[in-house]
Amino acid sequence: MHLISHFYNEEFLLPFWLKHHVPLFDHGIMVDYGSTDNSVDIIRELAPNWEIRKTRNKFFVEPQIGDEMMDIEQSIKGWKIILNTTEFIVHPDLRAYTKSVGVKKGICTTGVIMEDKKEDREVALDPDRLLIDQKSWGYFEVDVLEKVSTTGCQAFSRARLLHQVPKGGYSIGRHINAVTKEQDPNLFLCWFGWSPFGQAGKDRKMQIQTKVNDKQRAIKQWAKCYVVDDKRLEEMYLEEEARSYNLLNNARYAKAVQRFVCKEI
Numbered sequence: 001m002h003l004i005s006h007f008y009n010e011e012f013l014l015p016f017w018l019k020h021h022v023p024l025f026d027h028g029i030m031v032d033y034g035s036t037d038n039s040v041d042i043i044r045e046l047a048p049n050w051e052i053r054k055t056r057n058k059f060f061v062e063p064q065i066g067d068e069m070m071d072i073e074q075s076i077k078g079w080k081i082i083l084n085t086t087e088f089i090v091h092p093d094l095r096a097y098t099k100s101v102g103v104k105k106g107i108c109t110t111g112v113i114m115e116d117k118k119e120d121r122e123v124a125l126d127p128d129r130l131l132i133d134q135k136s137w138g139y140f141e142v143d144v145l146e147k148v149s150t151t152g153c154q155a156f157s158r159a160r161l162l163h164q165v166p167k168g169g170y171s172i173g174r175h176i177n178a179v180t181k182e183q184d185p186n187l188f189l190c191w192f193g194w195s196p197f198g199q200a201g202k203d204r205k206m207q208i209q210t211k212v213n214d215k216q217r218a219i220k221q222w223a224k225c226y227v228v229d230d231k232r233l234e235e236m237y238l239e240e241e242a243r244s245y246n247l248l249n250n251a252r253y254a255k256a257v258q259r260f261v262c263k264e265i
Helices: 014-024 039-046 064-074 094-100 199-210 220-226 230-241 251-258
Strands: 002-007 027-032 051-054 080-082 087-090 106-115 137-140 161-163 183-194
Touching (some): 002 014, 002 064, 014 039, 014 087, 027 039, 027 064, 039 051, 064 080, 106 230, 183 251, 199 220, 199 230
Parallel strands (some): 002 080, 027 051, 106 183
Antiparallel strands (some): 080 161, 087 183, 106 161
16 A cells, blocks of 8 residues: 655644654655655654655745646555645454455545644643554544535535546546545545644745745635735634544444554554
């Protein structure tokens, strides 16, 4: 199984993301968008056998992002998925799962929006524990109207594609693919977009606007989500926090987290 991702200055989340995913996948390809922090060193330490490639793109904009990711997909055989650093795939046993679905071309994840409770925002994280064991509040994408998403796109934004065909044929943002619309209710994709949400979480959200061109910043729907300051992020956070609850009260999700197979790296 293969994991593909792109990153830019993700030293805050990368240690948790790598400790979560490295044991699940046989191979990883990390595409660097010119990081100036310790991201590359963190990958080399925690995933020494994974590839680190420099992006061919000048800016972090679509469709160039998606085209690059799909070109990488086409060079790989077997099961594969593209994830952002905020996205954590959760299943009791992912390797056994891919064997069980057999010849199926692909399957989409069920999106879970992770959200910090107000009182937990500044609680220090334990670097030796999985993030899914420390954060359990949020909501399922299906909880809200189908056409209301955290990215503004008119689709479930965290229905990421796990597949074994040459490429996913994604629309902009990879929220829609050309392989399948089927979502597995027991294959979760936890999006830590609003958790952990102290100052480090805010800073990583605000930095993306520095990696795009003027044309991208001029797109109103995109700018609404990403050309933001500290005050606007607080407003957006409170809107999301109002929807959240303890996800461990959901039996399927609790089972996936409690039985999650993840060996030490």
